[in-house]
Amino acid sequence: MKTRITELFGIQHPIIQGGMHYVGLAELAAAVSNAGGLGIITGLTQKTPELLAKEIARCREMTDKPFGVNLTFLPTVSSPDYPGYIQAIIEGGVKAVETAGNNPQKWMPLLKEHGIKVIHKCTSVRHALKAEAIGCDAVSVDGFECGGHPGEDDVPNFILLPRAAEELKIPFVASGGMADGRSLVAALALGAEGMNMGTRFIATKEAPVHEKVKQAIVAASELDTRLVMRPLRNTERVLNNAAVERLLEKEKTLGANLKFEDIIEEVAGVYPRIMQNGDMDAGAWSCGMVAGLIHDVPSCQELIDSIMGQAEQIITQRLAGFQRA
Ligand SMILES: Cc1cc2nc3c(=O)[nH]c(=O)nc-3n(C[C@H](O)[C@H](O)[C@H](O)COP(=O)(O)O)c2cc1C
Numbered sequence: 208m209k210t211r212i213t214e215l216f217g218i219q220h221p222i223i224q225g226g227m228h229y230v231g232l233a234e235l236a237a238a239v240s241n242a243g244g245l246g247i248i249t250g251l252t253q254k255t256p257e258l259l260a261k262e263i264a265r266c267r268e269m270t271d272k273p274f275g276v277n278l279t280f281l282p283t284v285s286s287p288d289y290p291g292y293i294q295a296i297i298e299g300g301v302k303a304v305e306t307a308g309n310n311p312q313k314w315m316p317l318l319k320e321h322g323i324k325v326i327h328k329c330t331s332v333r334h335a336l337k338a339e340a341i342g343c344d345a346v347s348v349d350g351f352e353c354g355g356h357p358g359e360d361d362v363p364n365f366i367l368l369p370r371a372a373e374e375l376k377i378p379f380v381a382s383g384g385m386a387d388g389r390s391l392v393a394a395l396a397l398g399a400e401g402m403n404m405g406t407r408f409i410a411t412k413e414a415p416v417h418e419k420v421k422q423a424i425v426a427a428s429e430l431d432t433r434l435v436m437r438p439l440r441n442t443e444r445v446l447n448n449a450a451v452e453r454l455l456e457k458e459k460t461l462g463a464n465l466k467f468e469d470i471i472e473e474v475a476g477v478y479p480r481i482m483q484n485g486d487m488d489a490g491a492w493s494c495g496m497v498a499g500l501i502h503d504v505p506s507c508q509e510l511i512d513s514i515m516g517q518a519e520q521i522i523t524q525r526l527a528g529f530q531r532a
Contacts, residue, residue, distance in 0.1 A: 237270040280311060307328040409494075
C-alpha cells in the first residue's frame, strides 16, 4: 500500500509501532521494521545517551530496514539529557523521530539539519496544527481510546481524525484503538494515511516483555482500562489492577488536594517491575481500550500480514460489494 506516510518513511506498509516505555527495545522495533512497518525504539527507556547509541546499534544488527526513535519531552523540572539523546540519534544514522509530550520546537532545527523526519504525537487538533506550523513532517493523532496519555479533551477518534483531516496539510496517522485491518481501512476512510499502534504490539511474540503482560492484554476486555492522574492534568489510560484501585481511591479521598507525592508508590519506577519481572500489581501501566480486540499473540510479521490482508479484503470485496449492489 502506498500513502504519504509510506513515502515519507520509506516503508512498505502504513503501520507504525509507537514508542512504549520498557517495551520499545531493539527486538520489537526491528521485528516491526522487518515486517514492513516502522519500528520505534523508546529513547528514554535507555538511561543515558550512550545506552541509546548501543540500542540503536543493536537494532541495526537485526534489521536493514528504516526504524525510528521516540523522544518523549517530559514536563519535569530536571530534564533528561535531550541534546545527548539527539546526538545519539544523529550519529546512529536514524532518520525518523517520533516526538511526544511537550512541544519539540527547540529541537527541530537540529533534527531537520540532519535530514531526520519528525512525527509528533498529538491528542488535539490545536496541537497538531502547532506541530505542522513548527515544521513537523507528520503527526500521530492519538484519540481518547489510546493507551498512555490521551490528554484532557476526551475526543475519540471518530471525531478527532476527520477534524484533523479538515485542518491539516501534513499527513497524519490514526493512533489509539487500532488493532487490525478494519482499523486501518477506517483510519484511511477518516482521512489518515496510516495507523500507529501501541497496545496491539505488546501482545506479539517479539515484544521483549514478560509473558504475563501479554496474557493480561489478551484476557482484558474493552471495559478494563481506567483513567488515572486526571486531577493532576496528566491523565493516563492504564489497565485496571490492585495498584490502580488504590490510586483511584486516593484520588477520590484527596480530591483537589491530591499531589504527585501521594501516588508516587503506584506510578514511579513501576515499568521495569511489570514489563521485565511480570509483577502485574506493581503499579499503573499504560494500556488501551483496544485490549478488547486483542485475542492472540502473533509474531509481528503475522500481525502485519494479517492487517494488510484483511484491509485489502475489506476494500476490494466488502466495500466494493456495496458499490456494485
Ligand atoms: C505500555 C505503554 C507505554 C507507552 N509509553 C509511551 C512513551 O514512553 N512515550 C510515548 O510517546 N508514548 C507512549 N505510549 C503510547 C503509544 O506510543 C501509543 O501512542 C498508544 O499506545 C496508542 O494507543 P493504543 O495503545 O490504543 O494503540 C505507551 C503506550 C503503552 C501501551
